[in-house]
Amino acid sequence: MALAVRMRVPCRALLCAGAQLRGAALGRPEWAAGGGDGARRFASLRVLVEPGAEGRVAVMKLKNPPVNSLSLDFLTEFLISLEKLENDKAFRGVVITSDCPNVFSAGLDLREMYGRNPGHYAEYWKAVQELWLRLYLSNLVLVAAINGSCPAGGCLMALTSDVRILSDSPKSVIGLNETLLGIVAPFWFKDTLVNTIGHRASERALQLGLLFPPAEALQVGLVDHVVPEDQVQSMALSVMAHWLAIPDHARQLTKAMMRKATADRLIKQREADIQNFVSFISRDSIQKSLQIYLEKLKQKKG
Numbered sequence: 001m002a003l004a005v006r007m008r009v010p011c012r013a014l015l016c017a018g019a020q021l022r023g024a025a026l027g028r029p030e031w032a033a034g035g036g037d038g039a040r041r042f043a044s045l046r047v048l049v050e051p052g053a054e055g056r057v058a059v060m061k062l063k064n065p066p067v068n069s070l071s072l073d074f075l076t077e078f079l080i081s082l083e084k085l086e087n088d089k090a091f092r093g094v095v096i097t098s099d100c101p102n103v104f105s106a107g108l109d110l111r112e113m114y115g116r117n118p119g120h121y122a123e124y125w126k127a128v129q130e131l132w133l134r135l136y137l138s139n140l141v142l143v144a145a146i147n148g149s150c151p152a153g154g155c156l157m158a159l160t161s162d163v164r165i166l167s168d169s170p171k172s173v174i175g176l177n178e179t180l181l182g183i184v185a186p187f188w189f190k191d192t193l194v195n196t197i198g199h200r201a202s203e204r205a206l207q208l209g210l211l212f213p214p215a216e217a218l219q220v221g222l223v224d225h226v227v228p229e230d231q232v233q234s235m236a237l238s239v240m241a242h243w244l245a246i247p248d249h250a251r252q253l254t255k256a257m258m259r260k261a262t263a264d265r266l267i268k269q270r271e272a273d274i275q276n277f278v279s280f281i282s283r284d285s286i287q288k289s290l291q292i293y294l295e296k297l298k299q300k301k302g
């Protein structure tokens with residue numbers, strides 16, 4: 001049975017990502033309702049959704065080991081879970097966190113951007129755009145409980161949240177480090193960063209590909225709170241309670257007012273942005289840079 005049918009909701013995310021044909025590749029995720037919380041606890045292969053507090057908050061745990069890289073399959077499952085939560089009027093807020101030790105997310109999956117064909121790059125990039133748009137414009141209160149390393153696409157995900165809590169650990173570095181890979185953060189990654197930490201700090205952070213340790217991330221405004229590792233989720237839930245004290249309609253309209261212009265910049269040129277990505281990532285020089293970076297990651301282990 002097709003996943004979208006199983007969910008009984010029109011799943012624009014799947015259709016937009018062109019992923020409706022890829023159901024088999026998802027490993028037949030089961031949206032298993034279970035436990036005393038009824039239908040509000042569900043899981044796919046790579047995303048766990050658990051009740052957070054008072055039935056109004058869900059905790060989404062990224063579970064794509066070893067490093068929660070944002071593969072196409074992961075993005076597809078994440079978008080389905082998010083849509084399911086958006087469609088359930090009981091939920092007002094979502095805490096996004098990682099189920100993988102020491103890593104929130106290693107960012108975009110380099111294997112989706114290396115050694116593939118232009119059609120694959122286009123499909124992948126469309127899904128990445130969809131992730132950003134869905135999160136950035138979400139009506140839900142989103143709190144990122146960043147319990148580990150958070151580079152590049154991982155940082156982008158965190159930046160779409162309304163609040164960021166970072167664990168106080170040497171492994172918990174965060175930033176848009178694309179230049180270190182020899183690639184360039186697209187304009188909408190940049191816009192999201194500028195909206196968070198301002199122009200000058202973004203200029204420096206982006207050019208140098210800075211990965212900020214917790215104290216510096218807090219100082220520059222990239223995260224809102226730094227707490228001991230074992231308090232990240234409880235802090236996220238307590239911050240969530242504060243945000244949920246505001247009437248939804250007023251908060252949602254205000255959020256849209258603050259974010260719409262930034263999102264519209266991408267919406268108006270999605271196709272051109274995809275073509276730009278495909279031609280950039282297909283260049284021999286860029287493929288070489290990615291190959292070298294992947295080899296470095298492998299050598300680090302050996």
Ligand SMILES: CC/C=C\CCC/C=C/C(=O)SCCNC(=O)CCNC(=O)[C@H](O)C(C)(C)COP(=O)(O)OP(=O)(O)OC[C@H]1O[C@@H](n2cnc3c(N)ncnc32)[C@H](O)[C@@H]1OP(=O)(O)O
Pocket residue numbers: 066067069102103105106107108109110111149151152153154177178181183184185186276277280281294297298300301
């Ligand atoms: C026009 C616009 C053009 C382009 C825009 C593109 C924008 C790109 C955005 C991105 O997000 S690019 C990805 C950037 N990510 C990184 O730089 C992080 C790389 N990873 C790490 O630094 C580390 O893995 C870590 C996250 C700090 C975790 O370290 P740890 O020691 O715990 O794990 P290890 O390094 O041994 O990795 C385990 C395993 O996972 C593979 N891996 C790591 N990151 C990625 C990734 N992003 N994509 C795919 N695979 C990844 C790594 O190679 C190891 O694989 P192995 O077990 O097979 O060796």
